[in-house]
Each structure stands twice: as C-alpha cells, then as structure tokens.
Amino acid sequence: MLTNAIVKEVSRLSPEKQKEELAQVAPRLLEELSLTKEHVKAGLPALEGAENGVVMRFAPNPSGPLHLGHARAALLNDAYVRRYGGKYILRIEDTDPRRVDPDAYTTVREDCTWLDLVIDEIVFQSDRLDTYNEYARNLISIGGAYVCTCEADQFRELKLAKRACPCREISPEKNLELFEAMLNGEYGEGEVTLRVKTDIEHPDPAVRDFSALRIVSSPPHPRVDATVFPLMNFSVAIDDHLLGVTHVIRGKDHIANTARQRYIFDYFGWKPPVYRHYGRMGIEGVVLSTSQMKAGIADGIYTGWDDIRLGTLRAIARRGITPEAVRNAVLEIGIGETDISFSWENLYAKNRDIVDPVANRYSFVPDPVLLEIADAPCGFVAQAMLHPNDPSRGYRNLPFDGSVFIPKADLVCPGMIRLKDLFNIRLGEGKDCLVATFAGKSLDEARKAKAPIVQWVPPEHTIPCVLHKPDGDMKGYCEPMVALDAGKVVQFERVGFVRIEKATAMLIEAYWGHR
C-alpha cells in the first residue's frame, strides 16, 4: 500500500526531522499536536459539570474526633468548593445511636474549624427523621420498598441465591400498615427492616434489596426520642437530593453504596450527584480506626484522643503540624483510585515549608552533661539569632559563667568541639573527659579542625525541659526564653521542630514534630 510505504518512510526520520517536514507541509497540524500535550493542569483534576458552581458535603459520623483519613475527604471536597464556588455542607450523620459519641458533636466541629473548611451550613440527620419516614412512605406506596420480617441470616441466604424473600410480594397498602406499626413501636429491635426493591439478580450481592430503615431501641439517641432510624444509604440519598448536592467525593469503600443509592434516585426520578471514589489510604505506623483508638484509650494504652502516637488531627496539631501542611499534603495525594500508604515524611516536608521560616530557634540540651571550662574567659554573653535567615528578629542572650551543659551524645573524648555562638573547647581523654579547656575563639579554626558545633546552655540560666516524642520522652535543659513562645512551634537547634505546649517557672513541656 502506498500509505504504508509513506508511513514507513516518515518513521525512519528523527522526531526533529519529522517536525521540520510537518512544519513545511501542514503547519496547522503541528500547532494542534503541541496543543494537546501542553494543557498542563495544575492540582486536582476538573470535575464534570462543575463549571457553574457546586454543592458538596462533608459527612462524618460523630463517633470521635477527626483523623487524617477524614481530613482527606473534608479537604478534597473543600478544595473543589473553593475552586468552583458554591456551597459546602457539614452533615452530621448520627443515625446510628450505637455509634454516636455525644462529645463528638463538638470535637468534630472544632476539628473542622482547625482545618479551616469553608462550611456554609450544618445539618444534623437526627433532626430529619420525620423527613426520612415521609420519603419511606412514598417509596413504599410506589412499590419501591417493603417491610421485611425475615431473619437476617435467612434473608442473606436467599439474597445470595438471587431469590426474593416472601415479604417482597406483599402489597404496598399492607406494607404501609406494617411500616406504621414499625414506627409505633409494635416491633422489637431486629424483627423488621424496610428494604428497597432492587434487581434481585444484581451482580453485586451487596446491592440486592438493601435495608433502608431499621429499629434501634437501645441505647437511646442522645438528641432525639426515636426507635426507627434510617440506614446510611437511605438518609444519604434523600439528603443529597434535598440539600441539592451536586458532587460527592468519598472513599472507594462507598462504591457499593453508590450503586444502592442510585436506586433511590431512580425511584423518585431524581438526578444523582456526580460521584468520585478515591482509593484507600493507610498511614504508616498508626491506626486510623476510631473504634480501635477508642479501645486503646479505654485500655489506657493511649492517654487520650490527643495522644501523639495517634493519627487524630488533635494529636498532630499538638505536635505542631499545621492545618496548611495537612491541606497541602492531602491535595497532593488527590483523588486517585489507587490505594496508598501515606508517609509521615511527606507531611513533615509540607510542614517544614510552613514552619521553618517562622519558628524561632533555641537551644535544647537533651541528656545533658555538665562541663567545666576553668580557664575560659568569664563574663561572656553569647548572642544567637532567633532566626538565622531573619536577623531583624533579634537575639537570644546566653551568659557564660564558667560551665555549660552539652548533650552527652556530643561528648567526644578526646576532641575539640565548638560551643555554638561562643568559642572552641578541647576535651581531655579518659577521666579527663569532663575537664574542658579553652581552645580559642576562632570559628575558622573550629571549621578547619572539623569540630562539631554544639548547642549548650549555662547552668545558672536554664530551665528543665521535657520533650515528648512518640517513642518516649527526652529530658534536658533549654533556654528560659523558650517560655515566650509557649503555644508556638520552635526549632530546637540540631534536634528538630517542636511545639511548646506548657511553660511554667519550673518546667518547659514540648512536643516533638519532626526534624
């Protein structure tokens, strides 16, 4: 074939040569080619149908404080609302009395504030029980749902065999009666459930005639007096429609739910939102399961929800991780469908970007040893910058009075070290190790001798400090001036970024962030 021969001939040319040829023969084609590949989209992918604004929601279950997993859902949705404009709804999904922790109503909102979500409206599902019941009646009357009195086990067997249960044949009129009886408390917990009629042969057994409402008689719900509660798939579908939600971004564990919820939209003739399901996210070394954390706290393994070994937002906030860092990290991860293992290193890097320019620098001497420098000139006051890249912030003063605390790890005997911002000293050998001698002021000499520059504190001008790390406490001394930065993130030089949680006259308490 002629075309074949030509293609072969073109292929023999180098790409550059091909471009040249094309520029001569068909310059407009070349333009098109470069156009297609140059739409470098920054950040998150565009959302279909979002051009005129979106309504999105963050819908946590109030069972405990928010953790990093929640933060991904909350921040991703938030980012799209910010990008396209519209409305962001915080919907508290408290329809399972067994899984409601009353404290969480406030902690969840505090955590949302911390994350700086642009929430426009707050909805409690427990306020809307009447609405769900009303729509349940509608669904029953159009033959889309039925009251099922089968045993759960028995129903499951039928379902797996793609067979309908006997209750499915009952008329809408009768079902309406049964439903009212259900609402009137004529049934006990577990005796009945309202099922949505789906394709009984649906390829995914999880969607076949799923439950929409059920009875929970204990424990009592903290906010409402009721025993009939909707299941998530029912209340979510009703609310998403009634609240005008246009786009939903959630984890892929909801993928089967999307199929179920679609049935409800179809029955009522509603247009479903656009759904996106991102992959599962694990975080190295922590449990993100609220129930497991709760159990750990109850067992005394963790000190509380803000135990720094946990992945809750309160725990990482305590460590001086900023909400901006969480946001940046989470947006970088995006809405990919692949399962990921989120690494602390990536979060730390984002936080360092934010915190490094603002954190004041201080000396903290962990595991201190006292060193006498008998022959050194006394009456010295070392001046160290609060921030090396910003001299305008001023200095800290460290008066030298003949002896210093330095970290035991820096005790190299024999050897020379430089006390940061002060002078050089030489350490003796063996039992003379702790007897240091003055070795000049020259920084150049210290550099030439490859002497490590170590942080120190004067014993007469210092305060005990405990640095709490996830793997245990580190005790030592730090500069008293650290107290001025209580509540803030500072950098302990040569140690890392920490948050000063408490500063009393007797003790500084710091929490470890990262290097």
Place this chain on the structure above:
RNA sequence: GCUGCUAUAGUGUAGACCGGCCAAUCAUCCCGGCCUUUCACGCCGGGGACUGGGGUUCAAAUCCCCAUAGCAGCACCA
C-alpha cells in the same frame, strides 16, 4: 468464594481517555558537594520506577487479553 476497582522510583504524584514529543514529570527520600556559628533553610550534582507474559501496530507506560498482587464491598455501621 462472589462482585468490582487499581497497578509508574522507598513514599506520594504527572503522563494513560486522544499510541510517536517518555532514554518518563514534580515533590519527598537517600548519597555527594557548596553555603551556614543547627544535623534547619537555600543552592549544585547524583541515585532510584512503567508488576509479569502475550497480542495489535511501522511505533505501546499509554490500546486488547491472560496471569499475579493489593484493595473495597458482600451488615438491620458510616
């Protein structure tokens, strides 16, 4: 087991829909060096990946099939 989704460096991500510009992006990480009275920041250099096998095609990270692995769901939880 069944139903479905996914597979790019240690980690995260771009490229994939529309096959050639990919000897594959960016960040993190690791290793050198420079700068610097911190092991921070900054700068320079280096390291490291298309899960495997077939197929289609002049051409495959990209399309198709199979295998493998991971994950999700299979609740009267969310």
